[in-house]
Amino acid sequence: xxxxxxEMLKQHxxxxxxxxxxxxxxxxxxxxxxxxxxNNYVVDASKxxxxxxxxxxxxxxxxxxxxxxxxxxxxxxxFGWSELPAxxxxxxxxxxxxxxxxxxxxQALIAEAHSGVGGKTIAPLSAAKPSxxxxxxxxxxxxxxxxxxxxxxxxxxxxxxxxxxxxxxTRFPVLEGQSVGVVPPGLDDHGAPHRIRxxxxxxxxxxxxxxTNNIALTVKRDGAGLCSNYLCDLQKGDKVSVTGxxxxxxxxxxxxxxxxxxxxxGTGSAPFRGFTEWRRRMMPDAPGRMLLFFGARRPEELPYFxxxxxxxxxxxxxxxxxxxxxxxRKVYVQDRMREQSALLAGLLRxxxxxIYVCGLKGMEQGVDVALDDICRGxxxxxxxxxxxxxxxxxxxVETY
Amino acid sequence: xxxxxxxxxxxxxxNNVDLASxxxxxxxxxxxxxxxxxxxxxxxxxxxQEKLVYLRTAVSVDPKGWAKFDYVRMPEYRWGILLAPQxxxxxxxxxxxxxxxxxxxxxxxxRAMLRRLIVIQGDTEPASVEQQRHLGKxxxxxxxxRNLFQVNVEEGRHLWAMVYLLHKYFGRDxxxxxxxxxxxxxxxxxxxxxxxxxxEETPDWLSFFMFxxxxxxxxxxxxxxxxxxxxxxxxxxxxxxxxxEAHHMFVGETGIGRxxxxxxxxxxxxxxxxxxxxxxxxALGVIxxxxxxxxxxxxxxxxxxxxxxxxxxxxxxxxNAGLKGRFRENTINDDHRLTSSTYPVLKFIDGRIxxxxxxxxxxxNMRLRDDYSEDCAKGVERWNKIIEKEGFTFRLALPHVAFNxxxxxxxxxxxxxxxxxxxxxxxxxxxxxxxxxxxxGEFVASLMKPVTEAGKYAPWxxxxxxxxxxxxxxxxxxxxxx
Ligand SMILES: Cc1cc2nc3c(=O)[nH]c(=O)nc-3n(C[C@H](O)[C@H](O)[C@H](O)COP(=O)(O)OP(=O)(O)OC[C@H]3O[C@@H](n4cnc5c(N)ncnc54)[C@H](O)[C@@H]3O)c2cc1C
Ligand code: SF4
Ligand code: SF4
Ligand SMILES: [Fe+2]
Ligand SMILES: [Fe+2]
Numbered sequence: 001x002x003x004x005x006x007e008m009l010k011q012h013x014x015x016x017x018x019x020x021x022x023x024x025x026x027x028x029x030x031x032x033x034x035x036x037x038x039n040n041y042v043v044d045a046s047k048x049x050x051x052x053x054x055x056x057x058x059x060x061x062x063x064x065x066x067x068x069x070x071x072x073x074x075x076x077x078x079f080g081w082s083e084l085p086a087x088x089x090x091x092x093x094x095x096x097x098x099x100x101x102x103x104x105x106x107q108a109l110i111a112e113a114h115s116g117v118g119g120k121t122i123a124p125l126s127a128a129k130p131s132x133x134x135x136x137x138x139x140x141x142x143x144x145x146x147x148x149x150x151x152x153x154x155x156x157x158x159x160x161x162x163x164x165x166x167x168x169x170t171r172f173p174v175l176e177g178q179s180v181g182v183v184p185p186g187l188d189d190h191g192a193p194h195r196i197r198x199x200x201x202x203x204x205x206x207x208x209x210x211x212t213n214n215i216a217l218t219v220k221r222d223g224a225g226l227c228s229n230y231l232c233d234l235q236k237g238d239k240v241s242v243t244g245x246x247x248x249x250x251x252x253x254x255x256x257x258x259x260x261x262x263x264x265x266g267t268g269s270a271p272f273r274g275f276t277e278w279r280r281r282m283m284p285d286a287p288g289r290m291l292l293f294f295g296a297r298r299p300e301e302l303p304y305f306x307x308x309x310x311x312x313x314x315x316x317x318x319x320x321x322x323x324x325x326x327x328x329r330k331v332y333v334q335d336r337m338r339e340q341s342a343l344l345a346g347l348l349r350x351x352x353x354x355i356y357v358c359g360l361k362g363m364e365q366g367v368d369v370a371l372d373d374i375c376r377g378x379x380x381x382x383x384x385x386x387x388x389x390x391x392x393x394x395x396x397v398e399t400y
Numbered sequence: 401x402x403x404x405x406x407x408x409x410x411x412x413x414x415n416n417v418d419l420a421s422x423x424x425x426x427x428x429x430x431x432x433x434x435x436x437x438x439x440x441x442x443x444x445x446x447x448x449q450e451k452l453v454y455l456r457t458a459v460s461v462d463p464k465g466w467a468k469f470d471y472v473r474m475p476e477y478r479w480g481i482l483l484a485p486q487x488x489x490x491x492x493x494x495x496x497x498x499x500x501x502x503x504x505x506x507x508x509x510x511r512a513m514l515r516r517l518i519v520i521q522g523d524t525e526p527a528s529v530e531q532q533r534h535l536g537k538x539x540x541x542x543x544x545x546r547n548l549f550q551v552n553v554e555e556g557r558h559l560w561a562m563v564y565l566l567h568k569y570f571g572r573d574x575x576x577x578x579x580x581x582x583x584x585x586x587x588x589x590x591x592x593x594x595x596x597x598x599x600e601e602t603p604d605w606l607s608f609f610m611f612x613x614x615x616x617x618x619x620x621x622x623x624x625x626x627x628x629x630x631x632x633x634x635x636x637x638x639x640x641x642x643x644x645e646a647h648h649m650f651v652g653e654t655g656i657g658r659x660x661x662x663x664x665x666x667x668x669x670x671x672x673x674x675x676x677x678x679x680x681x682x683a684l685g686v687i688x689x690x691x692x693x694x695x696x697x698x699x700x701x702x703x704x705x706x707x708x709x710x711x712x713x714x715x716x717x718x719x720n721a722g723l724k725g726r727f728r729e730n731t732i733n734d735d736h737r738l739t740s741s742t743y744p745v746l747k748f749i750d751g752r753i754x755x756x757x758x759x760x761x762x763x764x765n766m767r768l769r770d771d772y773s774e775d776c777a778k779g780v781e782r783w784n785k786i787i788e789k790e791g792f793t794f795r796l797a798l799p800h801v802a803f804n805x806x807x808x809x810x811x812x813x814x815x816x817x818x819x820x821x822x823x824x825x826x827x828x829x830x831x832x833x834x835x836x837x838x839x840x841g842e843f844v845a846s847l848m849k850p851v852t853e854a855g856k857y858a859p860w861x862x863x864x865x866x867x868x869x870x871x872x873x874x875x876x877x878x879x880x881x882x
Contacts, residue, residue, distance in 0.1 A: 017865075018865055018866065020646075020649055020650050020653045020654070020779070020782075021778060021779075022646035022649050022650070023646075024642070024643055024646045027639075027642070027643075028463050028643075038778075052464075053462075053463035053464065054463065055463075056463060056464070056466070056467040057463055057466065057467065057643050057646070058646075059646040059647040059649070059650035060650050060654070060866070061866040061870065064870070082785070
């Protein structure tokens with residue numbers, strides 16, 4: 001078997017022998033990635049963002065084909081096909097590069113989580129090359145729980161935990177901003193295995209402490225939720241099956257002059273803990289700025305409240321927003337952002353500025369409107385700027 | 401907030417048109433509903449009403465939600481009223497109203513025309529269910545049986561879609577028309593369905609696959625042109641129906657493809673090189689390619705009649721009024737008025753078949769039929785690829801448009817499949833060379849033995865390359881025990 005390189009990518013293809021040229025996919029694709037000539041229907045690899053919208057409407061299943069390739073086949077090449085090329089002998093389990101994941105169950109989750117970006121997601125140019133999908137359902141990595149701490153006050157219902165998973169001798173290379181998958185043990189009501197749940201990695205790439213082979217997760221106990229309860233109840237010494245790592249675009253720039261604006265609520269802080277820690281360890285004197293807008297109901301419910309207080313403002317400018325302090329006005333992240341309009345507008349004008357939004361789906365809109373207002377107030381158009389930032393790998397959204 | 405994407409199951413009739421807030425309409429539809437269920441039980445699939453069938457049901461009209469698969473009993477299928485999401489600021493894109501905002505209500509001056517369009521479309525939907533009702537007994541596999549039923553329930557849903565438009569926008573006469581849709585019967589001497597091909601029999605599975613390939617494709621072409629309609633509710637209805645129609649095309653194309661595949665494999669195994677050695681091939685228990693060609697000739701020519709007269713002022717009026725566009729009107733680059741352009745129309749003049757330029761507006765049926773033929777020809781070419789790949793030189797082909805026609809320019813003459821005009825007196829003598837004869841029909845019928853074991857297929861058809869919903873080969877698509 002040949003050796004995998006980080007330049008490989010996963011390409012979405014249509015099987016011309018099965019496809020009946022019904023046009024359903026072309027009609028469905030929200031980004032116009034599907035096109036046809038008189039011979040074939042094909043997917044344009046430069047446009048497809050793996051949103052999976054076309055998969056279930058296709059009557060034949062011909063659209064559900066994927067090849068790991070070194071360079072993508074062009075549209076014209078595909079027009080000439082009368083059958084699909086075979087998968088070349090590339091280790092599909094060890095690819096980095098463009099695809100967020102190889103499992104399309106995970107790919108769909110990530111596409112949904114990134115949909116707020118408003119187009120194809122692109123990693124920062126300077127970002128390190130991630131490894132993706134080294135472990136999957138059939139071949140998970142087994143980690144041992146070496147810590148499980150409550151991050152929120154004992155007095156509040158909101159139970160968010162910091163869970164440390166050690167991989168022992170198994171190599172599990174990660175980058176800040178990537179996620180891992182967890183399949184809850186057992187079977188569902190139909191006797192099928194459970195869906196995969198994703199959790200952001202909250203630690204930097206070389207571990208909770210430098211050169212430890214572990215990762216940290218920030219997990220909120222989600223009501224009666226299956227996987228979050230499973231994780232939150234883990235005891236030290238328990239074994240957990242982990243898949244991944246996943247994600248190839250929500251990554252931090254590897255550039256000390258990059259400004260990083262991080263906007264989050266709740267467990268959305270997980271990747272930003274990784275970002276902050278990595279920069280603190282590797283480039284403490286970086287000229288680029290880091291800003292954190294962080295919302296929670298009250299300080300007692302804000303994960304990492306204590307540790308964050310100890311991060312110096314010179315490394316990280318912190319803006320906390322609380323929406324449920326009794327007797328006080330409700331403040332959301334977008335309100336804090338508006339207060340910093342001048343600062344943010346100044347940063348937005350710079351080509352070195354990157355924005356990351358992470359947390360619950362519901363936060364997206366408020367943040368988007370705030371950025372729109374901030375831009376307008378400074379003679380810029382957020383829609384246009386956002387498109388530029390996205391295509392340059394400087395605008396990222398991961399919400400769930 | 402009103403949710404027009406996800407399907408509302410709180411009313412008896414699942415819908416994404418906020419039926420719950422239109423009590424009067426809801427009541428009218430609920431009154432129509434029992435008659436529909438009666439019709440389904442008496443005229444729908446015979447003998448399988450209580451079986452659990454692995455069907456897809458739409459739970460929303462966005463791509464993620466419209467194909468939820470599960471076992472259901474057909475009478476409990478959630479026939480819903482589903483329209484593609486409304487497009488903000490949509491405009492009439494052709495005809496004399498071009499550029500005006502698309503109509504959300506029926507434009508008064510075009511009311512009768514629009515109702516007629518909807519009734520004709522609506523009439524074809526239950527008709528095909530009636531035509532196919534006996535096929536369950538002889539299905540070549542559980543996979544095929546399930547596909548048949550999926551097509552059937554979706555045709556049922558298409559009827560619902562048209563009935564919704566009639567009830568919602570056409571008041572009392574709309575309701576009367578909706579009732580009539582449940583009264584007419586395919587092939588009935590007194591109350592036949594409105595269009596010829598929908599009164600023909602579908603005696604065997606070869607006919608069924610040909611029907612879904614050719615006749616459902618007429619449905620697709622009609623829906624494509626209604627999807628362009630300036631009457632927005634019709635356009636949105638047609639757009640969602642098209643996604644379902646694609647499955648019907650799939651059943652037809654792959655059904656025939658699998659029969660061809662099996663025949664070629666059997667011929668190869670038996671060392672037969674000439675696909676025209678009919679008797680030898682039939683002795684193998686598979687359907688010979690010349691018989692397939694005859695069935696193709698029949699279904700294609702019957703379906704061409706559905707496009708109506710080549711020259712039609714009705715078609716011109718529909719277009720002018722902005723009610724029915726051309727196939728993929730939105731991708732055509734012209735003035736979308738057609739007041740001064742022409743279109744070549746094949747006619748029978750002075751004993752010869754010849755092209756005559758006609759005003760494009762009145763030639764719209766012809767144009768749609770040409771688009772249809774082109775679409776068919778591509779599918780036939782894919783069948784030929786299978787034959788070629790198996791190493792045979794035989795080729796299937798569409799017959800000439802003048803062959804075996806009952807409507808339009810060629811109705812009063814006879815031509816061979818290659819388009820050679822022959823005297824009417826010769827027709828009876830040669831017809832059996834081109835169209836399935838009684839003995840061809842008997843042969844095909846003799847093969848129609850049901851296969852009900854999961855994962856097994858009748859010997860005259862190859863298994864599909866992929867399962868439905870990615871299911872493995874031995875999946876039980878219809879539960880016989882239940
Ligand atoms: C890219 C990505 C990154 C993510 N990162 C993180 C992260 O860092 N941290 C994190 O905590 N989460 C993260 N998530 C979310 C996480 O993947 C799970 O979705 C979340 O933990 C809930 O999963 P669950 O199995 O606990 O809940 P599920 O069992 O899937 O249930 C979902 C919801 O339904 C409710 N529910 C379930 N059963 C019932 C019932 N019978 N009655 C009523 N309600 C019910 C649950 O209470 C829960 O609110 C991420 C998601 C994505 C896509
Ligand atoms: S996965 Fe999404 S983007 Fe890619 S072709 Fe399908 S619909 Fe288009
Ligand atoms: S939806 Fe499927 S069958 Fe139809 S054109 Fe697209 S890939 Fe082909
Ligand atoms: Fe239909
Ligand atoms: Fe159909």
